[in-house]
Amino acid sequence: MLEKECKIKSRKYGKLSLDTIFVGGGTPSLLSPDNLRTLGRIIHTYFDLTNLTEFTFESNPGTLDAEKLKTMREIGANRLSMGLQSSSDETLSLIGRIHNKATFEESYKLVREAGFDNVSVDMIFGFPNQTLEDVKQDIGYLTSLKPEHISAYSLMIDEGTMLEQMLDDGKVTLPPEDVERQMYYAYREMLSNAGYVQYEISNWAQPGRQSQHNARYWRDKDYIGIGPSAHSLMLGERFGNPDSLDTWSESLANDQDPGILQEKRSIDDHMTEYMFTGLRMLEGISLEGFQSTFGQSIDEAYPGIVDSLIERGLLAKENGYIHLTDKGLDLGNQVFVEFVR
């Protein structure tokens, strides 16, 4: 089916040249070596990979073994993203993760042994009952592990999850907002002290190890998504594949592109997205870049907005860029909403 979608997409767009690949969404590390080899063959058949610099597999600890890792390397993967979320077994079991710290450690070791020299670890903070000390321990653990890249997300409670139910029932409580922010500040401070550079609201990397793939989303570059629920931005059009595996396969069985056009971006849409994704990057948005993309300056497109946000202490302007301030990192949505057109 994946192959079918690649075939249909390549009929539409031709053989696309890829800079980065990210195999994610769920747990692709569950794939068997044979599956992985098929996946590799599809990718190599339908896409031009001469400019490929970053090829990441997402994985969950406990689902990896040496053979799978070796196969990933063989089909060209050079980066591995691992979901740890927390270094506390208690927290991990509370959120229903199947792994614990020990299984993670084991997997991490295998990954390194397989030759992956670019590893990213995903963390979450602000879990129910979590303390600032717990988070500092998480961070201490990370800095001893020294992955090349770290993503740390403030916990989002998704609707319909067990966690939401437990919170509603009062079985668990979230840390107060100011404690949650202190957790974030701890990440910022401790990772910086350990030599990491924060380059996005929730992302840190050792120098030169920023994710090229993620930056495409924030830098307004085209991307193509294959598989159920995958999204694409191609030539100013956003597509979303159906979430349901059945609906997705049905389209393909009928030789149709499963992508549903979500929007044909207008200039206003484009500008809105350009601003709120670009400002997620700590570097911010280049005034010149905006001018050359839209043929007008930010101040012309958004009269008075930048100045008022600077006044509110949420935005800073320096060296030809505007970027979020420390306070702006906490209140990003307040900034982004001002750039909605």
Next chain:
Amino acid sequence: MSERQKHIRNFCIIAHIDHGKSTLADRLIEATGVLTAREMENQVLDNMELEKERGITIKAQSVRMVYKHTDGEEYILNLIDTPGHVDFSYEVSRSLAACEGAILVVDSAQGVEAQTLANVYLAIDNDLEILPVLNKVDLPSADPEAARTEIEDVIGIDASMAPCISAKNKINIPEVFDRIIDTLPAPSGDENAPLKGLVFDSYYDTYKGVIVHTSIKDGSVKAGDTIRFMNSGSTYQITELGYFKPGGYVPTKELLAGEVGYIIASIKNVRDITVGDTITLDSNPASEPLPGYHDVHPMVYSGIYPLDGSEYDELKEAMEKLQLNDAAFHFEPETSAALGFGFRCGFLGLLHMEIIQERLEREYNMDIITTAPSVIYKVHKTDGTVIDLDNPSNLPPTTEIEFMEEPIVSASIMTPKEYVGNIMQLVQERRGVYLDMKYLDVTRVILEYEIPLNEIIYDFFDSLKSRTKGYASFDYDLKGYAQSDLVKLDFYMNGEIVDALSFIVFRDNAYPRARKLAERLKDVIPRQQFEVPIQAYIGGKIIARETVRAYRKDVTAKCYGGDITRKKKLLEKQKEGKKRMRQFGSVEIPQEAFMEILKID
């Protein structure tokens, strides 16, 4: 009386909400074939969206029907619709003065209600003949004989001949027609006397200008005539006149004494037409105008401001148009330190205020902020002068005030007897003074009170409904003014006064109300970048205080390819929400905050 006038009946329908007035009107219209079945929409007369939704009549509408009586003759029946709520007794009086008779519709399961009573008395005062009709006789709970006895006992009119009908299920409708023709008087104007036409309503039409609704009491008028409005003195040449049909107009050559119709005369200036004025011919004027309507003064005042200050002119235009169709609505420009330029508006009551507000929002697409409603207080100053205060912000400093008076109303509340305790408690909370209680029959009583008007302009009606499961009905009349210990309550946000939230309150109620309101404000004002203290003051003294905590965090942690569209939609929604807020210094206050003032209970 001319032979022609003998074949005309001008009448209105009086009923309590839900007793079936609009349904009966529909049946009459349907039976006379004014509309084809296809054109017949339910409840033809209530043609404002808002009226249909609330099931009440706000704007009087009229329709002309032709009915062939059992005597073989054709009769012209002019039905003039009347509003049904206590706030609109003025509109009722206008409609009544245009008629000779009134149909009183009583729900035979529920009997006479307080509001009906008030309107019936108004009709009797206007010398109208009353024709009682017992509706909904086919309901299992109907007791037409009890309702008949009640009409006779409570209102004191003969109901022995009252038709028993079901407007909904078309039972006995012809009997209503027969009774209209047989018992309601025909008009008896002098066709040859100088013209006297009563202006009982007016509408604004974008193409034709002002359309005047009139009941011709004496004389005649035709297209081309120059008419004079006797009170305003302005003159116009008639371009078109005619009769009403549901939702429209039928032009004719002339209107004669006893007829009801409309006049169009290229009237552009809405202020030239006052309802209650008398139309006469410029060339042969009547010696004196018709006895006027009661001059109606607004009972409740509040400020209305555009949410976006740049929409002041649009708001003004919308209000001018509304005023044309609603003579009871008053407005004049005012300025608020917090809200900028807006209008001080006068209303008949709180429902009237809500309706104007909703019409501005729905029909004119305005985003508005309404300030705390106020009644007119009489402020006796130490220098001996008295001011009528309709805006709490204009209250002079306490050192200049000798004493204040507030308006008091006589209220009658009709209720099944099991709710008497609840009502007594409610009225006591609202400083009501008990006067009397009468049994209407074994199950129902009527309670008489005196209550300060400022206690009922807020949520009294809602509270009454909720404490009596909707069974109590309520009516009031302004009785006079009484001295009272009143104070002004001010609210400060982030250290700045928001004058639009100021209101005047009885001193003993000030503390609990200030505390409650501060709490409510805390809940409706969204968290902002900074901590926002809310303080309630009397004079220089803080009596309540709450704090809207600053938000520490408002950021989405994850935003990758698949999240962008969803995230953008969320931001767009957030932006829409911001539009519904008004910026006060550094604080954003949503529209709802101003509505919280209205809720006491």
